[in-house]
Amino acid sequence: MTGFASDLTHSTYESPDIVALYARPDGLQKPEQTLLAQLGPALGTMDMLDIGVGGGRTTRHFAPHARTYLGIDYSAAMITRCKLEFPSFRFAVADVRRLEFAADESYDFVLFSYNGIDHLDRRERMMALTEMRRVLRAGGLMVFSSHNANYLPWIVDRFRFRVHASLRETLRSFKWSSVFWAKNGLLQYRMPLAAGRVHDGTHSFRSSALYYVRPDIGVAELRRLGMVDIACAGNESRDFLPGDDPRLERDSNPWIYYMSRKPGGA
Ligand SMILES: C[S@@+](CC[C@H](N)C(=O)[O-])C[C@H]1O[C@@H](n2cnc3c(N)ncnc32)[C@H](O)[C@@H]1O
Structure with missing residues (x-):
């Protein structure tokens, strides 16, 4: 698939x-782990x-x-690997932005x-979420995780230039700090960021910028999509909080799991 802001990431996910x-x-x-435990035997009645x-x-x-x-992935190399590793399960190359294979x-x-x-990017994310919702049955469960904009101060700190005892480490810090600020020049003026794209060094900057969103804004995106029973958990937590819990606005976990349901169903 071509013509999308994130295409450069695709070749990275094809690399060995x-x-x-x-x-x-x-x-x-x-x-x-919480999700799997909560689903329990009900997972045996679900098409996943x-x-x-x-x-x-x-x-x-x-x-x-x-x-x-x-299991689907837009990286053919990932799918080849999955088919080798898990021959008894089904896998296909497909892009979340167009789940054309799925009714x-x-x-x-x-x-x-x-x-x-x-x-x-934001437009593609909405395409993806809309497709994910479309293929869900009424009452179906949507779960994904997303980077937390509240964690950005720690990302910025990670790329701060530091003088180390060793020249090698100092040069290394200089290199990555320069790359970070070359790619995120305006970030300091955009902070605190509620939602936006940041080059955070994932895969040593071999991918496009990543979308960071504050949890309460991520919840609002899901509400606008018409999802219900929204709950969130920071990646370091086993507990999901209701989507309207005021603590979410300040949660500083690196990324957040979002669980929600399509309305309807039994
Ligand atoms: C960070 S990796 C996570 C892989 C796996 N889910 C895990 O938890 O270990 C993200 C995966 O999403 C895939 N991906 C990224 N954009 C995609 C898209 N538009 N459609 C389908 N898969 C995509 C990448 O190829 C990659 O395998």
């Missing part, structure tokens, strides 16, 4: 080193679509329990884990 990175058998993040599946980190934990499972209301549970959605 990045495929190997996401193919490591890492465990579930804390909110994902795992978007941006990468090397299959979530496949290992969710797919064996779902009624049906399809309306054909899944019970749509997951886009580990901030993959943040590679999209």
Whole structure:
């Protein structure tokens, strides 16, 4: 697919080193553990679509329990790797911005884990969320995570130039600090940022800027999309808070899991 702001990220996700990175058998993040436990046996009644599946980190934990499972990714290399690693589950190359293969209301549970959605700019993000909602059945569950704009001061601090005891480390700090500020020149004037795109050094700056959003604004995006029962959990937390909890506005976890439902259903 071409013509999108985030296309340069696609080639990074096709590279062997990045495929190997996401193919490591890492465990579930804390909110994902809560989600899996909350779903329990109900997952066995659900058709699950795992978007941006990468090397299959979530496949290992969710797919064996779902009624049906399809993992998709726009990186053909990621999907090749998943097919090798998990031959008994289904995978396909597909882009979240156009889920053309999926009929309306054909899944019970749509997951886009580990901030993959943040590679999209605002317009593409809305396309993706609209597609994710379209393919969900009434009452279906949408879960994704997204970078937290409240965490940006820590990102800025990480790229502050520092003099180290070793010349090598000092030069390294100079290099990455220069790259960061060359790419995010106006960031200091945009802080505190409620929602916007930032080059945060992911994959050593080999991808496009990532969308950061304050949790309460992320919740408002979901409300505008018509989603209900919204709940959020910081990546370091096992507990989901209701979407209208005032603490969310100040939550400073690096990224936030958003859980919501399409209205209707039993
Ligand atoms: C940060 S990785 C996470 C991989 C995996 N979900 C995990 O948790 O380990 C993001 C994944 O989203 C995929 N991705 C990014 N944009 C996408 C898009 N527009 N459509 C489908 N997949 C996409 C990337 O190829 C990559 O595999």
